[in-house]
Amino acid sequence: MDIIVLKPRASEKEKKHIIKRLESLGLEATVSKGTERTIIGVIGNTSKVNEEVENSIRAAAGVETVMRILKPYRLASREFKKTATTVKVGKQVIGGKKICVIAGPCSVENQSMMVEIAKEVKKAGASFLRGGAFKPRTSPYSFQGLGEEGLKYLALAREKSGLPIVTEIMDPRDIDVIEKYSDVIQIGARNMQNFRLLLVVGESKKPILLKRGLSATIKEWLMSAEYIMSRGNMNVILCERGIRTFETATRNTLDLSAVPVLKKLTHLPVVVDPSHGVGIMEHVSPMAKAAVAAGADGLVIEVHTHPEEALSDGEQSLRPDAFKQMMKELKPVAQAVGREI
């Protein structure tokens, strides 16, 4: 059902033109004449009213505004699938009772560091290892990642620790090499509306961790999930990582309300990345607890053995001992909301 509001002085001819247009699409129009405005309610399979039709009706003479009531995403919606989706990766389940923690450095820097961190985070209770081999960096002069070599280090770290791997894809041309080494493929915030990349990972068999764009609305985010799902890959994990606002005390503004909002709108699991969200080491742990209390299914935490030597995002990485402490403190919070960690 959609609603078309006519301008106060829309002519009878304009009104009829719109109704005819709707009928030509197989839709039914019900006209309500108020004292100041006339409204056309659109009945029928309004999923036919896609963006193009909507825009063209909005541009038609006599139309003041068009309001859409149905959500523009379908596969991602709770209406489509009532039960919560759980994403299984080896023995791990994202979206179940257990809060999954995905931990590791921002970038893969070298082999021994990767293995060391993997063992440390595994010991502290992490379920997944993260690390970027292809890195989106704002400067062309910054370290861009080790590429396939980095993926190999990740694979070795998986072998040594038993932890499945989450790593980022930046380019459709890298899909084969990323698929070869990863267990979960990450779409970074800056690529949330890289639609071609979404279609490519939509054809992959690997689960996708879809980060929210810096200025993406929750609706746009779910539309990006829909892109992936429309190609057949239903294993999408949403990751809140902070949005851009006027506040500069934190790197981004972590939008934890997105967790309960998403839980209502979609069946997909939701995880939170407080490291990028806040960007300051000492505030990661309180925000991780808050995320779990708000109902998140998992956490993404940057851990580095030597943050002051990290090739990226050192400022927001926890040292292994701080990570261990955080994991310990998370346990009672998880239990308090009926989860485990």
Next chain:
Amino acid sequence: MDIIVLKPRASEKEKKHIIKRLESLGLEATVSKGTERTIIGVIGNTSKVNEEVENSIRAAAGVETVMRILKPYRLASREFKKTATTVKVGKQVIGGKKICVIAGPCSVENQSMMVEIAKEVKKAGASFLRGGAFKPRTSPYSFQGLGEEGLKYLALAREKSGLPIVTEIMDPRDIDVIEKYSDVIQIGARNMQNFRLLLVVGESKKPILLKRGLSATIKEWLMSAEYIMSRGNMNVILCERGIRTFETATRNTLDLSAVPVLKKLTHLPVVVDPSHGVGIMEHVSPMAKAAVAAGADGLVIEVHTHPEEALSDGEQSLRPDAFKQMMKELKPVAQAVGREI
């Protein structure tokens, strides 16, 4: 300590002019000459470099930018007072081990409703009763509050329930009547930079609940606390209530990161209002839990016996039974972070 960065082609004369200006203020200047820029470090009691001096130096010939390192607030800062401030109101303490819950309707509507809600929230474990007698409303045609009559109903509800009262002031001319009936005076989000009002409540003996402005940075918010404290009233409670962003799925974006950030910058207690922050009844409880997990000292929760008949903000009010349920669920979360409720 402040830093003045000169333009690449600033002249010797311009440089000397600035140094002389600094020296005339009793400050010392240290010049560092880099390969591309010259920098003047300002040493001494730079609190003398107030906004006016800063702006005028910024406007001086040859200056590219001025960077301030010291915080512009003093009384509100952790440097000024290392220990956490606790605000005592009767038997209640805000900022102690116990999470204080301030509950009640948005507006005071009538006497029996006020008394009924007061008893209900008291029974469920609230520590304070809230309710507005003077209401800031975006429309001049909306209900503007009952005024002194509303304050009397609040006082009666306090008598019947034993709960101290939090109520909002909107106008310096109302200070006497507000002081007469209230236990804590609220400054609403839209008045966070109503500086005259801040000065007036700064001279009051009552504690002040200072809500964050819709687009206020944390620094500006602390400057508003400083206004109040500069007049002698040290009992300021900061209340995060959501900021304005591009996201429309929630009424505002509740910035929970503000809690740990404030805990580091200031000694003042911090409470969170998830009702206004999110604006949707069913998401209040998860965000209340998240606030407690993030380290908040208290919560402000809208409760109404008949939300669908409320004269304001019905959509975000909890019914007493939902409030009771929330309080029950908050208990283990508070314990998980070493607090009680």
Next chain:
Amino acid sequence: MDIIVLKPRASEKEKKHIIKRLESLGLEATVSKGTERTIIGVIGNTSKVNEEVENSIRAAAGVETVMRILKPYRLASREFKKTATTVKVGKQVIGGKKICVIAGPCSVENQSMMVEIAKEVKKAGASFLRGGAFKPRTSPYSFQGLGEEGLKYLALAREKSGLPIVTEIMDPRDIDVIEKYSDVIQIGARNMQNFRLLLVVGESKKPILLKRGLSATIKEWLMSAEYIMSRGNMNVILCERGIRTFETATRNTLDLSAVPVLKKLTHLPVVVDPSHGVGIMEHVSPMAKAAVAAGADGLVIEVHTHPEEALSDGEQSLRPDAFKQMMKELKPVAQAVGREI
């Protein structure tokens, strides 16, 4: 006309309850049943559906959302008054063919400076003199203005230059003294939703320059104009002065699109303040030209004889010669869009 969208599984009883509620308000309900949602169109004098009723309907069982179609402001709307409002002050007219330029320092600092600047801006073609005697400052330790003494200097400068005066009110208690000396009363950005102050100036006979709040939507801004107009003062001038966004290269983001948008929604004159909007001296002139090209009825420009000694906002003030140059360059731009200056 308003629209109430019911939840997919709203019961017949819930639907009837809402319809009864509407009928009790003297409104008519038309029900449209779509394949997935039922929609209730509200017909009749929906101005009765004020904020309270709207919120309570939104909180009623079975309701998914409420959409309002009519604008919540009436007196400020183009529907209410089709012809453009012109505000007359002495021989000056704001909203006519001539672009009015309101120029002067941020703060009144001393008598001779005020008279000097007044003469300079008059000579360069300004129509009004501005200057603050009561200054809203983020820090309690900053210069707060000279108060009545400053107003006297402004009056003297008016006498010497012939320019009418625009000055800011911050506190309802100052209305008498402000009215005594000013020709136009300014409501600053931070007080745009200081509703009590709006009501006070709504009862004044002086025209009001209403600055847009830092994070105010255009709709909220017009609601604040409506507050003033609802008390009988129809001479409201809207002033765009930049909104708060994530961008830090400029002090605020000057939203020039607000000019054509307002011209369509309201009959009130619209002026633009590029000095506060951009906050950087050298960018004031291009943005002033852009404002005129976009259709603004006037400009507010900070001018100071010695910006580097200004007690506030020196960084964004033009020197008289730069102001003169800007006025010269504005002339052909004004002519290009059928105006004069």
Next chain:
Amino acid sequence: MDIIVLKPRASEKEKKHIIKRLESLGLEATVSKGTERTIIGVIGNTSKVNEEVENSIRAAAGVETVMRILKPYRLASREFKKTATTVKVGKQVIGGKKICVIAGPCSVENQSMMVEIAKEVKKAGASFLRGGAFKPRTSPYSFQGLGEEGLKYLALAREKSGLPIVTEIMDPRDIDVIEKYSDVIQIGARNMQNFRLLLVVGESKKPILLKRGLSATIKEWLMSAEYIMSRGNMNVILCERGIRTFETATRNTLDLSAVPVLKKLTHLPVVVDPSHGVGIMEHVSPMAKAAVAAGADGLVIEVHTHPEEALSDGEQSLRPDAFKQMMKELKPVAQAVGREI
């Protein structure tokens, strides 16, 4: 030159550790000890202090904050190249005295429409034809563009009208086909930080029209230009197209201040797209005039012969007659600021 501010209680050892780190990078450190903070000025070729080094210093013990003074972009900066860059395409020059107008539909829809629009906009004075064959759409169910077929229609329209073509690339894998047909390659707002795509077009011989990201700061935007230029392609045209803010009256908030700000920071030409910026047909013309008055080197305008049948963005497209009228009205504005059109 960079500045490192130490924490109030940073130890001597921590300070020395940082100085040693700087010296190991071939940099010199000058220490200024204030009464409350110690500051380390970094002298030498601080371009060695890239993001990694900066982050790691920020994460080092004893460090409060790091401030960078030099701009992180080099090739794009005015310091690097003082004279304005002009981009030549056939007989057209972007960045010269003439304001270049790039006009056409959002999407290429069919052959006859493309040819018709091309002839119309040419006649009205446009310098370039735009049209998307690959379309980034928020919904996977929306029209995604005609692909190569659309490029062929564009080429035909160029042949018939003589206008060079601007068209968007979305995927590195499309570079060959896009290069084959286009004269200027567009990077859309959503791909501004698709870094791999930037590197690919950085190796192209075609000029690049780089749209600003929805929530990109001006600095980030210039860093994306730097990505392209770092690969050798110096012909980058910056296009302001509106940023995302809280305001919903317009589709985006057109940030015209970006024009003078960019003119100071960079030598690259700057154009403005008021169609996407405002998103409402009737406001395109005033904002186009404002853009020219602010100093823009060109405009991007959506023109469609039948907006109400457009397959995308119909609401913001001008009809040819409205476009012709706008071009006529732009002429005196361009002259008023010393340009022609």
